[in-house]
Amino acid sequence: MSIPNIWHHRKVADNSAKGCEICFKPSTSVLVTPDKQDFFYVCPAHLKDRGFCSPIIDHDAVAAAKKKKEMDEEVERLKKEYEEKQRKKKEKEAEKEKDKDKDKEQEKDKKESKGKNDEKDEKKEDSTSNTKNQPDVEEEPRVFALQRLGIHLNL
Template sequence: MSLPNIWHHRKVADTSAKGCEICFKPSTSVLITPDKQDFFYVCPAHLKDRGFCSPIIDHDAIAAKKKKEMDEEVERLKREYEEKQRKKKEKETDKEKEKDKDKEKDKNDSKEKDEDKGERKDTTSDDKESKSKDKSQAEVEEEPRVFALQRVFYQRRLDRKRQAEIAKRNRERLNNPNFFPSVPKDLP
């Protein structure tokens, strides 16, 4: 039984940290096969080392992600443009109202405008906070999650798996009483 050379990067809890397969330092990063047959702990620094493993890049997923980001950007720009157009119309109507109304009503309008501007400032600050959160999430997701081990390390994993199977088979044989030869029953 051979393992595919596809390894998914997973994180475990800090309390479950075990020694890295390469440098034996405690690590919370685990490389695991898709069918969960084999896994081992590895430091995140080793994942960036091209001599240890190389990331498997899914070009279709990247293209879909870029398309989604572009669509979101277009929608955001459309909303901004529509809001600017709405503000222009409000200013034009406000100017017409100012001409028609008395000075007392102008004071009331200016107070209402100040309140409206305060509310608009709050929404823009919320937009900036949401954009910063989106950027931080995007940076976290930029790390590759699927790797292929280099030939030497992959062969070492296969050898270790094969040795474990052989040791298990030998233990089972030793526990079986029919494995050992029986004492001869005939006289010589």
């Protein structure tokens, strides 16, 4: 019975690290067969080596994840637009209710508070844009196929 050439990448706890089967350095990365009958420890650097293994990419899952990400971005953009429209609508209603005398005094207060709020909003937008630009840990390949060795023994 032969083992299929499909290996799933898993991480173990730091205190469970064992030596890599190739370079013997401590590693928390493990390649496991789908039925969990066989496993071996390997360094993450070896997983990037195309001579050792190649990732098996599920194109349907990648496309679905990309579509979901685009949908989430669109929803976020629409939420911001809606909140901006609601804020403007409330401002217009507030202006209609105020008298001219009160309007002048409150406009000064609003300008000061808007300046502070705008600065806070800009800081929030900057922090959210920074988190979106960071790569996800889950984008790494999770399934690999080991390469055949070109070594033939003549016995």
